[in-house]
Amino acid sequence: xxxxxxxxxxxxAVVGMGNPYCTDDGVGVAVTRRLPSEVVEGCAVWETAQxxxxxxxxxxxxxxxxIIDGTPLLPAGELRxxxxxxxxxxxxxxxxxHGMSLSRxxxxxxxxxxxxxxxxxxxxxxxxxxxxxxVWALAVGIPPDPPFGEGxxxxxxxxxxxxxxxxxxxxxx
Amino acid sequence: xxxxxxxxDPITRLEGHGKILLYLDEEGGVQDAYLQVPELRGFERFxxxxxxxxxxxxxxxxxGVCPEAHHxxxxxxxxxxxxxxxxxxxRLQRELFYNTYIFSDHLLHLIFLGGPDLLxxxxxxxxxxxxxxxxxxxxxxxxxxxxxxxxxQKVLERIGGRAIHPVFALPGGVSQPLDEEKRGEIxxxxxxxxxxxxxIVSFFHEKVLPDPGLxxxxxxxxxxxxxxxxxxxDDELAPNFYHGRLRVVSCExxxxxxxxxxxGLSLIEEHIEPWTYSKFPYLKSxxxxxxxxxxxxxxxxxxxxxxxxxxxxxxxxxxQEEFERYLDYFGQRPVQxxxxxxxxxxxxxxxxxEAAHALVSDEALTGRAVxxxxxxxxxxxxxxxxxxxxxxxxxxxxxxxxxxxxxLVVATTHxxxxxxxxxxxxxxxxxxxxxxxERLLNRVEMAFRAYDPCLACATHFLPGELPLTVEVYAxxxxxxxxxxx
Numbered sequence: 181x182x183x184x185x186x187x188x189x190x191x192x193a194v195v196g197m198g199n200p201y202c203t204d205d206g207v208g209v210a211v212t213r214r215l216p217s218e219v220v221e222g223c224a225v226w227e228t229a230q231x232x233x234x235x236x237x238x239x240x241x242x243x244x245x246x247i248i249d250g251t252p253l254l255p256a257g258e259l260r261x262x263x264x265x266x267x268x269x270x271x272x273x274x275x276x277x278h279g280m281s282l283s284r285x286x287x288x289x290x291x292x293x294x295x296x297x298x299x300x301x302x303x304x305x306x307x308x309x310x311x312x313x314x315v316w317a318l319a320v321g322i323p324p325d326p327p328f329g330e331g332x333x334x335x336x337x338x339x340x341x342x343x344x345x346x347x348x349x350x351x352x353x
Numbered sequence: 354x355x356x357x358x359x360x361x362d363p364i365t366r367l368e369g370h371g372k373i374l375l376y377l378d379e380e381g382g383v384q385d386a387y388l389q390v391p392e393l394r395g396f397e398r399f400x401x402x403x404x405x406x407x408x409x410x411x412x413x414x415x416x417g418v419c420p421e422a423h424h425x426x427x428x429x430x431x432x433x434x435x436x437x438x439x440x441x442x443x444r445l446q447r448e449l450f451y452n453t454y455i456f457s458d459h460l461l462h463l464i465f466l467g468g469p470d471l472l473x474x475x476x477x478x479x480x481x482x483x484x485x486x487x488x489x490x491x492x493x494x495x496x497x498x499x500x501x502x503x504x505x506q507k508v509l510e511r512i513g514g515r516a517i518h519p520v521f522a523l524p525g526g527v528s529q530p531l532d533e534e535k536r537g538e539i540x541x542x543x544x545x546x547x548x549x550x551x552x553i554v555s556f557f558h559e560k561v562l563p564d565p566g567l568x569x570x571x572x573x574x575x576x577x578x579x580x581x582x583x584x585x586x587d588d589e590l591a592p593n594f595y596h597g598r599l600r601v602v603s604c605e606x607x608x609x610x611x612x613x614x615x616x617g618l619s620l621i622e623e624h625i626e627p628w629t630y631s632k633f634p635y636l637k638s639x640x641x642x643x644x645x646x647x648x649x650x651x652x653x654x655x656x657x658x659x660x661x662x663x664x665x666x667x668x669x670x671x672x673q674e675e676f677e678r679y680l681d682y683f684g685q686r687p688v689q690x691x692x693x694x695x696x697x698x699x700x701x702x703x704x705x706x707e708a709a710h711a712l713v714s715d716e717a718l719t720g721r722a723v724x725x726x727x728x729x730x731x732x733x734x735x736x737x738x739x740x741x742x743x744x745x746x747x748x749x750x751x752x753x754x755x756x757x758x759x760x761l762v763v764a765t766t767h768x769x770x771x772x773x774x775x776x777x778x779x780x781x782x783x784x785x786x787x788x789x790x791e792r793l794l795n796r797v798e799m800a801f802r803a804y805d806p807c808l809a810c811a812t813h814f815l816p817g818e819l820p821l822t823v824e825v826y827a828x829x830x831x832x833x834x835x836x837x838x
Binding site for chain 2: 199200201202226227228229230233234235237238240287288289291292327328329
């Protein structure tokens with residue numbers, strides 16, 4: 181897991197998801213490594229190969245989270261930013277071990293709030309110390325079944341700077 | 354001809370990876386079952402030529418479930434490859450880290466991931482038969498699990514250096530000493546772990562075990578698998594998750610092997626079937642006789658149930674008490690009930706919490722010497738018990754410390770045969786009762802989930818997933834129905 185800029189306890193996290201040793205699968209990690217420090221001032225910047233409940237638990241306490249991940253559902257190099265649950269609803273599920281998507285894992289944790297039912301759209305408290313964040317996804321199109329190896333294919337690599345700008349825009353929104 | 358094909362397909366973001374195929378005969382019975390697991394070939398080859406010391410960081414990226422296990426198996430392989438004796442403080446750090454991981458992972462499975470099987474009735478409606486249903490039934494327990502796991506996560510982060518992919522273990526030890534301030538901080542978290550473990554044991558016996566549905570599952574004849582067991586044990590033959598000797602016990606309780614864990618890979622061979630990329634390890638002294646159990650078969654299992662089958666006792670007092678209750682309940686050893694995996698996980702969770710509590714109090718934990726001398730590089734094997742079972746990392750380094758050969762054998766690969774056999778038996782039982790519907794999916798999924806398989810580890814590729822759909826086809830390929838969640 182990675183850097184934390186500015187604030188001692190960050191309120192916002194930017195999470196690069198994927199395996200940097202599996203070519204384009206690691207594009208989310210590649211984007212986080214290219215983020216200028218002034219862009220992520222006050223944010224936690226993480227890289228992870230985890231999803232589902234394993235990641236969801238670690239996101240507790242943040243108000244806002246942006247997940248950056250590669251997906252074969254989009255043409256290589258294409259970008260899309262939208263709320264996590266909307267992205268997962270069209271098939272872009274960030275599934276973790278045991279089949280629980282990240283959104284569903286957050287829903288699970290959100291069900292522990294005093295309000296019963298599904299995860300609230302905005303950040304909410306599970307109890308005094310635990311907050312379920314609002315999560316968005318920045319999806320980067322990649323070719324299917326990326327092989328093991330380091331580095332990105334040209335079209336995906338060309339999208340990294342644009343993805344950095346998307347992160348900047350999301351953080352300023 | 355009315356043969357049908359049922360496909361149970363884990364939905365992944367990568368097309369076509371991992372599914373269960375059930376073939377029905379003319380009478381509607383399950384004729385055969387195949388667990389298809391893809392193997393993304395090339396990971397070991399990708400590692401060849403890299404520097405050996407990169408492996409603890411590289412291998413942990415192939416799994417989003419148990420990076421801790423890969424990190425330490427890799428570090429141990431490098432310890433061995435460099436002939437390093439690690440200092441006491443480094444060993445204690447690693448063991449504290451590792452027992453915390455085992456506790457936390459087992460807790461998650463017991464309450465959340467395996468919770469629908471363990472804590473809810475089998476007849477619970479589909480829409481409630483999930484983690485949310487568990488939390489609605491036991492909201493206070495759910496909150497406490499989240500809190501204590503968050504504390505365990507702090508322990509892993511403080512020792513491991515990062516919250517998700519640890520960086521602390523190096524060939525010959527760990528990267529830095531643990532100071533008293535950190536010890537003080539993590540002690541409170543570890544105490545909470547031990548307290549919750551004890552409370553969950555009480556909860557299990559008061560609220561869970563008496564349930565007739567669970568009793569039926571534990572006693573179910575179709576959920577009994579006569580296979581051999583493998584796991585690490587300490588000098589007193591108690592389970593040890595981080596190190597120890599390897600013990601293999603037959604399905605009849607006879608000791609087949611007790612020795613250096615690094616020799617474990619020499620005990621097994623891998624069988625290949627044309628219908629799956631997954632390999633099927635078996636004990637080569639028995640030879641391959643198909644996916645069948647029994648004293649003459651070479652099929653063996655790993656993981657919590659297997660570890661308790663190879664153990665003569667537990668390493669800590671409360672775990673020992675629970676182990677004795679477990680043995681009294683089943684009345685014979687080795688235990689062969691597939692759903693005993695859940696109870697075995699509970700016993701191990703208690704040991705891990707108690708062990709962590711003892712380790713955090715050890716005076717030597719904060720010792721300053723944390724890195725041993727390294728000798729010339731060579732061949733090394735690292736063995737740990739991942740939450741799901743025995744994990745081997747085997748490396749061959751050249752004289753420059755570059756990797757010449759890499760071999761990983763993971764828990765879910767060891768269990769590929771038993772998982773397939775359990776799934777087949779449960780599906781056959783469901784089909785005999787005419788349950789070619791949601792109940793079939795439930796039964797198959799429960800058998801699969803008892804092992805807590807990790808397809809990410811088995812395939813060396815993310816993500817490791819488990820959602821299932823069942824598709825039923827007539828023999829002519831006509832789609833008949835879909836059952837899924």
